[in-house]
Amino acid sequence: MNNKRDIKEAGKMRGRVILAAALCLTFVAAIVLPAEAQWIEDGTIVAAYDGYQGEQHMVPDGNGGAFLAWTDDRPGPADAVFAQRFDAYGNALWAAGGVPVTMTISYNQQHTNIVPVGDGGAIVVYAHEYSAGNYNIRAQRLDAEGNMLWTVIGISIVAAVGDQTYPVAVPDDEGGAVIAWRDDRMGNRDVYAQRVDSSGVVQWTANGVAICGAAEDQFNVVIVSDGNHGGIISWTDFRAVVNSDIYAQRVRYDGVTMWTPDGVPVCTGSGHQNTPQIITDDSGGAIVTWNDYRAVTHTDIYAQRIDAGGWMLWAMGGVAVCVEASDQGSPQLVPDGSGGAVIAWHDFRAVMFAHWNIYAQRLDLNGAAQWTSGGVVICDALGDQEYPAMAPSTDGGAIIAWEDDRYGNYDVYAQKVDGSGNLLWETYGIPVSDVSDMQVNVRLVEDEEGGAIFSWMDNRPIEYNWDLYALRMDSEGYWGYPSAYITSVEDVPYDEGLQVTVTWDAARIDDYPYAAVTEYDVYRSILSYPDYTWTLLGTVEAFQLASYSYTDVTTADSNLVDPNYHHYRIVARSSAPAVFWTSPPDSGYSVDNVNPPPPVSSWVDQNYPNPFNPTTTIQFGIRVAGRVTLRIYDAGGRLVAELINEHRVADRYEEVWDGRDRRGNPVASGVYFYSLTTVEFEETKKMLLLR
Incomplete structure (x- = not known):
């Protein structure tokens, strides 16, 4: 099995908006909407500096x-x-490198x-070393732009003696957090x-509320919100001395512990129970x-459900x-959306293969x-697959990632499993990153579209120099955002208004080897964010082209009061x-142009619509008067039709080809070329007829 996918350029997000000063006076400005997408195959850099970047946490x-912190x-x-x-598009929203x-x-x-x-x-x-070898807990709040909102040294959560x-922390759903340690x-x-x-003000007893102060050691602390x-x-918990057990406690919004003092026993069976x-x-x-x-001879995986009152339900x-x-x-687990859980683990039952x-x-x-x-086999490829990480899926299943050394160095692989236990991606999983050297310590979070965003520690290209990378995999297992990207929404020049041409780069998976796109639906909303109301305008068939376009009749032209x-x-x-894969939105508007100035250079635009059926429009400009020809050729270079062969003055023009040859017969679907020739200019462009 080939462990590398075809490397293709990540999709681009660009946009241009046509602006009008008045009905009879027009100018154009370019605005980038939104920023260029940054997901890169095998990983986008989060932080790559000399030394160590790692132990990341992601939500x-x-x-x-x-969000990532490390x-x-x-x-x-x-x-x-x-x-x-x-x-979601892989753009780092805060300063480069964090x-x-x-x-x-x-x-x-x-x-x-x-x-x-x-x-x-x-x-x-985070844990803050306040003197050599001694730690306490501090916190910082960052706003949407990554600015510190509390003091530049953070605020103290606990500053007691010792370490x-x-x-660990969860949101309190009021802009703060509940923290345990x-x-x-x-x-x-x-x-x-x-x-x-x-505001950074602690709400409970100074230096914290005792959740468990029982004899011996308690550690491996984890927390989840109680919803209130x-x-x-x-x-x-080692209070039993001879072996460790699992305990739990609920702490209320006001710092009152709700269950048995020092916690309720989740499991106190024979042998050790640990790492909840x-x-x-x-x-x-x-x-x-x-x-x-x-079981004494080996380690197993168990689980328990606790209700809000501290009672064991299983x-x-x-x-x-x-x-x-x-x-x-x-073991790791995520909610299944129905009150249960999906649990993943690494498993040595294939002992004969010793992995x-x-x-x-x-x-x-x-x-x-x-x-x-x-359990369902998520991956039993050669070599070791270890240390799973998980994100919930929308159908009661999960996306599961792990460290994988099937090729000698540890890489990051992933698999999606649905609520019935069916594997949805490739057998043995898909590579999130399998470049040279090692990728370890994978983390992932759901992306709200059935996919996930992954992060991991990576020592490419220098061994022992650990960096952080991240990548999105969509719901179908394609990296990044393979959607189309609108490159322009432009007024159709000198059409007396009410038309714009929407042009977009093809989805990355339109072309081979994927050929996963069959058509593009064009949607329009008159209302802007966050009140978008999308209406289907039309459909353009996919044909492995680099870009496509669609001409829309707008509801109104721009004016001085409302650009519409x-x-x-x-x-x-x-x-x-x-x-399906949905592009980011883009916007523009039509302009009622009157008395256009003569062109300053000769040009020919891409036909629109493209692909087309049965007609398409070709717009061009002539700077110098003289004989002009506009001819249509098939893919073999044979002349199909001649739209113009005459003297023309300097001006702007448009011609319509109705998809017929010189005898008036409809031509077959396929790729055609149109060539404009003037006394000083010649250019040929490609178009696609789909019947």
């Missing part, structure tokens, strides 16, 4: 993009925390977490939490999964997600397995009705 930005040692000599926001979250970097800043706050900004939480490390102020490792509001401005927190992961059950409770050693000790022979580990594979299982809201017993903008978007459709 959705609520608008199809993503540890970065570029300033030296200490580690710092940087952040970046990407939109923005620092503090201006003070005298000691290390690590263990980063980031949460969206609903206004295009985010809160970044406070590994913070590991805390050894009492000698052993405990769990504490704090809430900070949108508080959080549900779970952790690995947690998600919401969409009913005010949570679902927790973990590594479980009760079997005592949890339900078995996978108890196959040999080890299963590193790890990726499996997954779906549990319903009652904890019943919905897929094959023991019309907004357009192009939907590239496949043979499957539910599979």
